[in-house]
Amino acid sequence: MTLLEIRNLKKYFKNVKAVDDISFRVNKGEIFGLLGPNGAGKSTTISMISTLIKPTSGEILYKGESIVKKPSIIQKKLGVVPQDIALYPDLTGYNNLKFWGHSYGLRGKLLNKRIDEVSEIIGLKDKLKKKVNEYSGGMKRRLNIGAALLHKPELLIMDEPTVGIDPQSRNHILDTVLKLNKQGMTIIYTSHYMEEVEYVCSRISIMDNGKIIAMGTKDELIDIIKGQKKISLKFDEFSEDVVEKIKGIESVKDAYILDDEIIISTENGETIFKDIITEVSTTNSSITSIDIQKPNLETVFLHLTGKSLRD
Amino acid sequence: MRVLDIAIKDLRLMLSDKKALAIMIMMPIILTSILSFALGGTFTSEDSIGKTKIAVVKKYNIATEIEDFRYSLSNGIVSENISKSDLEKISKGVEELSIEKIFFKDFLDNKDIKEFLEYEIVREDEALKLLNSKKISAIVILPENFIYDMYTNFLTPFRNKVEIKVITHPDMNFKGRIVNGIMESFTDMTSTLIVGKNVLIETALEEDVIDKVFNNMNDVIDDITVNLSNNSPEIVYESLNGRNPISSFSYYSAAMTSMFILFSAGYGGKSLLEEKDNITYQRMIIAGVSRWKILVGKFFTILAFTLIQIFVMVTFSTFVLKANWGNIYIVTIISILAAFAVAGLGTLIAVLTYKVGNYKMTNIFESGIIQVMAFVGGSFIPIDVLPKFIRFLSNLTINGLALNSYFRIMMGYGIGEILKYLALLVLIGIGLMFISIYLFREKERYYYVERVDAENYETA
Ligand SMILES: Nc1ncnc2c1ncn2[C@@H]1O[C@H](COP(=O)(O)OP(=O)(O)OP(=O)(O)O)[C@@H](O)[C@H]1O
Ligand SMILES: [Mg+2]
Numbered sequence: 145m146t147l148l149e150i151r152n153l154k155k156y157f158k159n160v161k162a163v164d165d166i167s168f169r170v171n172k173g174e175i176f177g178l179l180g181p182n183g184a185g186k187s188t189t190i191s192m193i194s195t196l197i198k199p200t201s202g203e204i205l206y207k208g209e210s211i212v213k214k215p216s217i218i219q220k221k222l223g224v225v226p227q228d229i230a231l232y233p234d235l236t237g238y239n240n241l242k243f244w245g246h247s248y249g250l251r252g253k254l255l256n257k258r259i260d261e262v263s264e265i266i267g268l269k270d271k272l273k274k275k276v277n278e279y280s281g282g283m284k285r286r287l288n289i290g291a292a293l294l295h296k297p298e299l300l301i302m303d304e305p306t307v308g309i310d311p312q313s314r315n316h317i318l319d320t321v322l323k324l325n326k327q328g329m330t331i332i333y334t335s336h337y338m339e340e341v342e343y344v345c346s347r348i349s350i351m352d353n354g355k356i357i358a359m360g361t362k363d364e365l366i367d368i369i370k371g372q373k374k375i376s377l378k379f380d381e382f383s384e385d386v387v388e389k390i391k392g393i394e395s396v397k398d399a400y401i402l403d404d405e406i407i408i409s410t411e412n413g414e415t416i417f418k419d420i421i422t423e424v425s426t427t428n429s430s431i432t433s434i435d436i437q438k439p440n441l442e443t444v445f446l447h448l449t450g451k452s453l454r455d
Numbered sequence: 456m457r458v459l460d461i462a463i464k465d466l467r468l469m470l471s472d473k474k475a476l477a478i479m480i481m482m483p484i485i486l487t488s489i490l491s492f493a494l495g496g497t498f499t500s501e502d503s504i505g506k507t508k509i510a511v512v513k514k515y516n517i518a519t520e521i522e523d524f525r526y527s528l529s530n531g532i533v534s535e536n537i538s539k540s541d542l543e544k545i546s547k548g549v550e551e552l553s554i555e556k557i558f559f560k561d562f563l564d565n566k567d568i569k570e571f572l573e574y575e576i577v578r579e580d581e582a583l584k585l586l587n588s589k590k591i592s593a594i595v596i597l598p599e600n601f602i603y604d605m606y607t608n609f610l611t612p613f614r615n616k617v618e619i620k621v622i623t624h625p626d627m628n629f630k631g632r633i634v635n636g637i638m639e640s641f642t643d644m645t646s647t648l649i650v651g652k653n654v655l656i657e658t659a660l661e662e663d664v665i666d667k668v669f670n671n672m673n674d675v676i677d678d679i680t681v682n683l684s685n686n687s688p689e690i691v692y693e694s695l696n697g698r699n700p701i702s703s704f705s706y707y708s709a710a711m712t713s714m715f716i717l718f719s720a721g722y723g724g725k726s727l728l729e730e731k732d733n734i735t736y737q738r739m740i741i742a743g744v745s746r747w748k749i750l751v752g753k754f755f756t757i758l759a760f761t762l763i764q765i766f767v768m769v770t771f772s773t774f775v776l777k778a779n780w781g782n783i784y785i786v787t788i789i790s791i792l793a794a795f796a797v798a799g800l801g802t803l804i805a806v807l808t809y810k811v812g813n814y815k816m817t818n819i820f821e822s823g824i825i826q827v828m829a830f831v832g833g834s835f836i837p838i839d840v841l842p843k844f845i846r847f848l849s850n851l852t853i854n855g856l857a858l859n860s861y862f863r864i865m866m867g868y869g870i871g872e873i874l875k876y877l878a879l880l881v882l883i884g885i886g887l888m889f890i891s892i893y894l895f896r897e898k899e900r901y902y903y904v905e906r907v908d909a910e911n912y913e914t915a
Contacts, residue, residue, distance in 0.1 A: 194741045195740070195741065195743075196737055196740055196741055215743070216743060219741070219742065219743030220742075220743060222741070224738070224741050226734050226737065226738060228734050229734070230733065230734035230735050230737065230738040231733070231735065232464070232468060232733065232735060233733075234468050234471050234472065235464070235467060235468065235471070239464070239467060243460065243464045244738070244742070246456050246457070246460040247456045247460075247738075247739055247742040247744055248456075248742055249456065275471075291738075
C-alpha cells in the first residue's frame with residue numbers, strides 16, 4: 145500500500161533548482177532511502193513533505209490526499225528528525241521531550257509514559273535530568289530522534305541522523321531504525337553514507353542535482369552496473385602516461401587516479417589482467433597490488449554521475 | 456499545543472539563563488540600592504535616612520538684649536512716641552512673651568516639625584565643622600539682636616529687619632531646601648502676625664486709643680502661640696509635590712523597575728529568531744503548531760517575565776530598602792498594564808528581528824533605545840527637573856508612563872489621577888501588537904537549511 149506519493153515535485157530557489165521534477169512512492173512498512181551527495185536536494189524534498197515549505201510545483205499525496213493543499217493531513221501523523229539538532233540546549237532532556245510531546249498534543253500520564261518509552265529506545269533514560277548543552281554530540285542526535293517519536297508517528301523521516309557522531313552512537317541509531325521499522329513504522333531515511341543506506345533501507349533512490357537518477361532495491365541498483373567490475377591498482381610509483389595506456393585497453397571503460405591508486409572500470413574482458421600488466425610494463429611504473437572490488441552503491445553512483453558520493 | 460505550553464517553555468528558558476537574570480533582576484536591585492544611597496539627598500525624607508539634623512547658632516545675647524529693649528522703652532524713639540502707661544504694658548509684655556520659647560518650644564519642637572527636624576544648639580565654629588563633615592544638613596543662624604528685634608517687631612509699632620540665615624551643604628541640597636523652607640515658614644508666619652499687629656498699633660496711635668490696643672495685646676500674643684502650634688508651618692518639600700514625601704529608595708525603585716522592564720522586551724525580542732536558528736521554530740511548524748500561537752506565546756512570556764521582574768523589585772525594595780509603593784492594588788494594576796505594553800514592544804522587536812534575520816535590531820534596542828527611553832522617561836533624572844519637551848516625550852515611553860504612575864501612587868494620589876497614563880499604556884500595548892501582527896502576517900519562506908547557507912544563496 146502506498147503511504148506517500150510524490151508526483152513531479154519541484155522546488156526552485158532564486159538561483160538553484162534544488163528539487164527538479166522528482167516522483168516516487170513510499171510504501172507502508174518500508175524503509176525508503178534517499179541517497180545523495182551534499183546539495184542533492186534531499187533536505188529540500190523532506191522540507192516539502194513535512195509541510196515546512198511549499199513546492200514550486202508538483203503534488204505530495206499522503207494516503208491519496210494532497211498535503212500541499214491541506215498540511216494538517218500529515219502533520220500529526222509525521223515524525224521528522226531534522227538534519228540539524230532542533231532542541232532547546234538550555235532545557236533538560238526531559239523538558240525538551242515534554243515540550244515536543246505537548247507540540248503533538250500529548251500531555252499528562254500518556255506523555256510521561258511515552259517519555260519513558262522513548263528515552264528507553266534512544267538509550268538516554270538516565271540522562272534526562274541533564275541539560276542538553278551538557279550532552280555529547282551523539283546524545284544530542286539521539287534526543288533529536290526521540291523528540292520525533294513521542295507521538296508514535298506513522299511515517300518517520302530522518303534527515304542524516306548520524307552526521308558527525310561516533311561509530312557507537314551511529315550503530316545504536318541504525319539499530320533503532322530497524323527496530324522501529326519492525327514495529328511497523330514507515331521510515332524515510334536520508335543520508336550520504338552509502339553503507340548506512342545499504343544497511344537499513346529496503347528501497348533506495350539516488351538523488352543528484354535535484355533529480356532522482358536511479359531507484360530500486362539495493363540489488364536492483366547494483367544490477368545497473370551488472371557485468372562491470374572495478375579494479376584498483378596500487379603502485380610503488382607510477383608515471384602519468386600509465387592512465388592513458390590503460391584507457392587504451394579494449395575492455396576498459398574508464399580509468400582514473402584516486403589518491404595513490406588507479407581505478408579501472410571494465411566490461412568483463414577475459415584477458416584484462418594480462419593486458420593491464422603488459423601495458424604497465426611499457427612504462428616505468430611498478431604495480432604492488434591488484435584488487436577486484438565488488439560493486440556497491442558507491443560504484444553505482446560513480447557509474448551514473450561520474451563522481452564520488454563523498455568529496 | 457497550547458499557548459501556555461509555549462509560554463511555560465520560554466519562561467523556563469529565560470529563568471535558566473543566568474546572564475539574563477543577572478541583567479534583568481539583579482542589576483535593577485543593585486542599581487536601586489546604589490543610586491538611592493548615593494543620590495539620597497535629592498529625595499530624602501525622614502522614613503529613609505532619618506530626620507534632617509540641623510544646628511542652631513545663637514548669635515544674640517538674651518540677657519543684654521532684653522535689657523537693651525527695656526532700656527530703649529524708657530529712652531530714645533520708642534519712649535518718645537508711646538505714653539508711659541503703654542510702655543509699662545509693653546514691658547509687661549516682655550515678661551509674658553518669650554521669643555526663645557516661640558522659636559524653640561512652639562516652633563522647632565512642634566510635633567509636625569519634629570518629624571523632620573532634629574536640632575541642637577551649638578557654637579558657630581562647631582556648627583561649621585559638623586556641616587562640613589555632613590553630620591548635619593544645615594545650620595540655622597539666629598542673628599545678633601534677634602531677641603531685641605523680635606520684641607521690637609512684636610511689641611512696638613516699629614519694625615526691624617530680622618534675618619535668619621540658613622547655611623546648607625551643597626551635597627545635601629535637598630535637605631537644605633527643606634530647612635530653608637521651614638525657616639521661611641517661620642518668618643512668614645511671624646511677619647503676618649507682626650503686620651497685623653502693626654496695623655492695629657498704627658491706627659490705634661492715630662486714634663489715640665492705645666489703651667484698647669494693649670488690652671488686645673494678650674490676644675495677639677496668644678494668637679502667635681496658637682498659630683504656631685495649630686497650623687503646622689508649610690514645608691517646602693511638601694508644597695513641591697503637594698503630597699507624600701517620597702524617599703530616594705522609593706523613587707529609584709520605581710525608576711529602575713520602569714527602566715529594567717524594557718530589557719525583557721529586548722530579551723524576548725531575540726527569542727523568535729533564536730528559535731529559527733535553533734530549528735525549533737521549524738520543528739513546531741512541522742508539528743502543526745500555528746505561527747500565531749508561537750507569536751502569542753512570546754507575548755505572554757514577556758508579559759509574565761516582566762511581572763516577575765516587577766514583583767521581585769517591589770518585594771525587595773519594600774522589605775529591604777523600605778520603599779513605600781503606596782496602594783498595592785493600584786500598583787498591581789499599573790504593573791500588569793506596564794507589562795502588557797512591554798510585551799507588545801518585545802513582540803514587535805521579536806518580529807522585526809525575525810524578519811531582518813540578525814540580532815542588530817535587538818542590540819540597537821538594548822544599547823541605544825533603552826538608554827534614551829530611560830533618560831526621557833525619568834529613570835535617571837527626575838522628570839520634574841527635565842525640560843518641558845522631554846516631560847511631554849516621557850508620556851510616550853512605556854517606562855515614563857509606568858514611572859509617572861508609580862510615582863503618583865507613592866505620593867498618595869488615587870487611581871483617577873493616573874487613568875490617562877494607564878490608558879496610554881494599554882493603547883501602546885495594543886498598537887505595538889497590531890504592528891507586530893501586521894508585519895508577521897506575511898508568510899515568508901523559512902529555510903530549513905542553516906541560516907548561514909541561506910544567506911549565501913541570497914547574495915549568490
Ligand atoms: N533556502 C534556500 N535558498 C536557496 N537555495 C537553497 C535553499 N535551501 C537549499 N538550497 C539549495 O538547494 C540545493 C539542495 O539543498 P539541500 O539542503 O536540499 O541538499 P541536501 O541533499 O540536503 O544536502 P546535504 O547533504 O548537504 O544536507 C542546494 O544547492 C542548496 O544550496
Ligand atoms: Mg540535507
